[in-house]
Amino acid sequence: MFRVTLLAALAAAVAARSLPIGNSLATRSALPTSFKWTSTQVLVGPKNDGRRIDGVKDPSIIQIDDTYHVFASTASDAQGYNLLYFNFTDFAKAGEAPFFYLDQAPLGTGYRAAPEVFYFEPQKLWYLVYQDGNAAYSTNADISNPAGWTAPQHFYSGTPALIQEGLEGGYWVDMWVVCDAKNCHLFSSDDNGRLYRSQTPIENFPKGMSEPVIALKEASKYDLFEASTIYSIGNGTYLTLVECIGANGRYFRSWTSPDIAGPYTPLAATEANPFLGLNNVDFPSGPRWSKSISHGELIRTNVDQNLYVEPCNFRFLYQGVDPTVESSGGSYNALPWKLALVTQTNSQCSNGTLR
Numbered sequence: 001m002f003r004v005t006l007l008a009a010l011a012a013a014v015a016a017r018s019l020p021i022g023n024s025l026a027t028r029s030a031l032p033t034s035f036k037w038t039s040t041q042v043l044v045g046p047k048n049d050g051r052r053i054d055g056v057k058d059p060s061i062i063q064i065d066d067t068y069h070v071f072a073s074t075a076s077d078a079q080g081y082n083l084l085y086f087n088f089t090d091f092a093k094a095g096e097a098p099f100f101y102l103d104q105a106p107l108g109t110g111y112r113a114a115p116e117v118f119y120f121e122p123q124k125l126w127y128l129v130y131q132d133g134n135a136a137y138s139t140n141a142d143i144s145n146p147a148g149w150t151a152p153q154h155f156y157s158g159t160p161a162l163i164q165e166g167l168e169g170g171y172w173v174d175m176w177v178v179c180d181a182k183n184c185h186l187f188s189s190d191d192n193g194r195l196y197r198s199q200t201p202i203e204n205f206p207k208g209m210s211e212p213v214i215a216l217k218e219a220s221k222y223d224l225f226e227a228s229t230i231y232s233i234g235n236g237t238y239l240t241l242v243e244c245i246g247a248n249g250r251y252f253r254s255w256t257s258p259d260i261a262g263p264y265t266p267l268a269a270t271e272a273n274p275f276l277g278l279n280n281v282d283f284p285s286g287p288r289w290s291k292s293i294s295h296g297e298l299i300r301t302n303v304d305q306n307l308y309v310e311p312c313n314f315r316f317l318y319q320g321v322d323p324t325v326e327s328s329g330g331s332y333n334a335l336p337w338k339l340a341l342v343t344q345t346n347s348q349c350s351n352g353t354l355r
Contacts, residue, residue: 030311031233031256034273036346037281041289042320043094044070044086045338051101052076055337056084057319058114058174058227058295062303068094069143070317070339071115071128074101077334081113083130085146091341100146107138107149114174114227114295117143119303122202127177127305134158135175135188137206155186155198155209162212166190170221174295178230178238178260179205179305185260187228188212193221195228195242197261202305216242216255216264223253227295230260233311240264241275241298249291249323251277276316281342290320293342312349316342 046053055075062069069087086097103109107128116129126140128149136152155175163172170191177186184205186198196212218224227243233256240255254275255264268275276293283289296318302308319337326335 030348031239031267032346032348033268034346035268035275035280035314035344037276037316037342037344039281039283039293039320039342040091040340041283041286042338043091043340044097045095045336046074047099049099052078054334055319055321056339057337059317059319059339060116060297061299061317062117063299063301064143064303068299069117070094071102071117072339073113073115075113075333075335075337077331080333081111082109083107083112083115083128087144094339102146102149105138105147105149106151108151112136112152116176116229116297118177118300118305118307119143120205121304122205127206129175129177129186131173131175135172135186135209153206155206160196160198160212162214163188163190163196166192166194168192174226174228176228176230177305178232178307180232180260183260184305185230187215187230189224189226189228189242191221191226193218193224195224199261205305215262216240222246225250227252229297230307231298231300232306232308234308239267239309239311243295244271246271246277248278249326250294251275251279252293276318276342282345289322290326290340291323292320292326294319294321294337296339310349313347314344318342 053074053076056072058073060071066089067087071085074082074084083102085100088094088097112130112132114131120127126143128138130136132152135155138149140148173189175188183199184202188196194214195216197215198209198212200208222245225244230240233239238257238260241252244253251274253269254267256267257264278291298309299315321335321337
């Protein structure tokens with residue numbers, strides 16, 4: 001189950017080099033100003049395998065041919081956080097996929113959380129970016145070999161001064177890398193309403209990250225909380241998503257920009273009109289099992305460092321939780337987060353063609 005040939009993975013990465021970045025279909029006009037989604041019921045949760053995991057959360061997902069590769073955090077009130085990997089070919093059977101816990105790889109034991117995976121084409125290496133108290137990464141020549149992830153290395157020698165200044169009452173979390181033709185950019189959050197960005201020339205990556213700057217800022221920390229993801233949607237346009245906390249649970253705001261560095265223009269950016277949230281997600285196959293639409297990722301079929309996603313028929317793998325448990329006031333680390341899939345239902349594209 002874990003093995004997909006390296007040749008297939010590399011073929012997908014090479015194909016990504018000729019993406020339709022400048023294609024007229026891949027423009028901001030392909031994005032609506034409001035979104036509608038349907039959600040599955042729970043697809044993946046903790047297994048009864050002796051690991052005593054309370055929650056599976058923070059998924060990063062890519063698709064290579066017919067196989068979905070997922071990296072996620074394991075959360076445990078007793079044991080803290082680490083990472084896991086699994087793959088599958090059918091979402092209906094995703095819950096049956098065996099877990100490989102990455103503390104069995106050289107990536108090792110200890111606090112690791114909130115992964116992002118991509119193929120860095122200039123080096124012919126897979127990168128797994130995550131938090132371990134710093135902004136960390138591991139590499140692997142073969143995504144289908146979960147035992148091959150290297151020991152953690154860091155983008156910074158410690159917490160950058162600007163971020164440290166903003167951390168009172170917050171945490172430095174959720175690192176995210178996206179590259180353009182010249183630079184690779186590293187984003188992170190402080191749970192205090194600030195989104196930070198650093199950069200380094202693509203030929204230097206992963207070394208040489210600049211001192212962070214504030215990319216986005218809100219007066220209320222809940223309006224710009226964590227779990228940022230940034231994607232290219234073509235024609236020089238970028239889509240930024242950030243998880244927020246509202247009156248009815250967790251949801252995502254969105255912005256577009258002509259450059260990874262901004263400026264950022266709100267798209268669907270309120271709790272009433274979110275990119276993803278309680279107000280625009282239906283549950284046609286059963287009860288609304290989660291009010292929070294929390295930390296997750298758009299499914300990428302183009303897997304390289306440009307993080308291109310076709311702005312049509314989005315699918316987003318997210319973490320949710322039983323709302324009665326979420327509101328119970330217990331330990332956050334003990335919440336039984338589980339994974340489900342939302343699918344956009346009001347795309348302005350059909351079979352890759354603008355309507």
